[in-house]
Amino acid sequence: MSRATVVRPEEIRRHNLSQVLQQIHVHGEMSRAELTASLGLNRSTIGDLVADLVRRGMVDEHVPAGGDKAGRPSHVVAPRRDGPYVLAVEVEVERMVTAAVGLGGRVHVRRETPLASPLSPSGACTQIARDARWLAARMPGDARLVGVGVSVPGTVSRLDGLVVHAPNLGWRSVPFGATLRQRLGSDVRIGNNANLGAVAEHQRGAARQLRDVVYVTGSVGVGGGVIVDGAEILGAGGYAGEIGHIMLDPDGPACHCGSNGCLETFLGEHALLRAAGCAGSPGSGAVASVFSDARLGRQPAAGAVAQLAVVLGRALGILINVFNPEAIIVHDMLEEIVRLQRPAVEAEIARRSKPESRGTLRLLTPELGRDSALIGASELAFQAVVSGIE
Ligand SMILES: [Zn+2]
The missing domain is CATH 3.30.420.40 (ATPase, nucleotide binding domain)
Known part of the structure; x- marks a missing residue:
């Protein structure tokens, strides 16, 4: 016989309070009516919970000016500017x-x-x-x-x-x-x-309305974050998303992780500078100057960016086959590669991924910029x- 779990009233209240706070945190200003509708709680419960958050100095409530013809306008709940x-x-x-x-x-x-x-x-x-x-x-x-x-x-x-x-x-x-x-x-x-970065773009940026998203960032290293069905994938130990260490060539250059030919060794800033025949090191402004030369069509910079665009397309093809995302967001140096070489990246994605996994995939750049x-x-x-x- 199964035993019913006893949930104490204060636990229910704490859970509901956290839900109201989460809604206001995610959406910003909301009316009590919107909170009632989105949480499926009754109006007086929402009123009590909001009053609790007001007492704690977390939110403010005001009655909007004007109102509708049907009666009293619903109170609007907003985060306090001088709150936590x-x-x-x-x-x-x-x-x-x-x-x-x-x-x-x-x-x-x-x-x-x-x-x-x-x-x-x-x-x-x-x-x-x-x-x-x-x-x-x-x-x-x-x-x-x-x-x-x-x-x-x-x-x-x-x-x-x-x-x-x-x-x-x-x-x-x-x-x-x-x-x-x-x-x-x-x-x-x-x-x-x-x-x-993946969480932020999903919650507040380019992937706000989406549930399946891959975020890939590249500078000196290459990293990733994956959102599946609206939730961040962390893995057993929290180390999921090491996209930079997908192995592309077992005989490729040594990687700091101990393996060889990791994506990072073909797609990071070191790889770009190597392909452009540039003696500079990442962080010295050398990467920016390769991109500015490539923008003007100057060789060997333009060829180096085109070469990395193919590697990027290959890597995204693998991710598309594995995760079937609605969108991939490319960040930092990879964003720059897509800006300059989008057709080359997309052509390689088309070659390397299954059409049904690709579906109506969108290749996006971040809305939150570098932040x-x-x-x-x-x-x-x-x-x-x-x-x-x-
Ligand atoms: Zn590696």
Whole structure:
């Protein structure tokens, strides 16, 4: 005989409160009527839950001016400008970006620091702590920091905030989450930059209305994030999406992961510079100058971009066969390749993927620009706030 699970009223209330907060976070301003319709709860329950969020200083309610002919207009619930905010951090090789982000995904203040060389873990902690103070000083007096989300270009364990390996930062086995938590005295969540970019574009960018999306980003390394049926794929240990290490040629160049001929060795910035016969290194402006030459049709830059376009199309063909996505979003250097060589990328996709898997696939560029991983980091921090509300 099966035993019915007993759910206590306070658990139901906590769940509903978190659902209301999630709706307002995702959609921004909403009327009580819209909340009632989207959550399937009755009007008085929604009224109580909203009043609770108002008491907690998270949202504001107002009655819209005018109203309709049928009677009283529905109250509008909106995130408070001086309500709780999270600190979003994007650690990159050439820059560090931090922002104070409020409910609803509103970026209140943003700070970008260019870097001559990648920061060490302790250097990054110091910079983040300094930025946190700088951002807090520019927020309204009542605004509270409720969490921290960090994007790292590497393999990251979300469970404990361990950076397993971030090759381009030179970090290995760094307990970054724990160190930063101690330093800031706040809850800290850490994610991989491409996974977070995928989440951000799905929630607030180019893939808002879509349920099956692959996001691929490329600079020095190549990474990816996959959304299947509206949910992010993390894998057993949280390491899914290592698209850069799909093996294309077993006899290809050695990769830092220990294998050979990984996609990253044919599609990253090193590969572009090699193909363009350029002696420069990534980050020195050499990559930008290859693209500006290619835009003018100058060789060997144009040929190098065309060569990488074929590799990109091949890789996307594999992803299409595996995931059958509605859209693929290409970010950073890969976005630039698609801008210059879209027909070549699409022709290679058509050669390498099954027509039924390709379907009506759209090849998109990000709507959040370079900030997709930063916004994704804020979403990671808000997930903890929304699901942990009591
Ligand atoms: Zn590899």
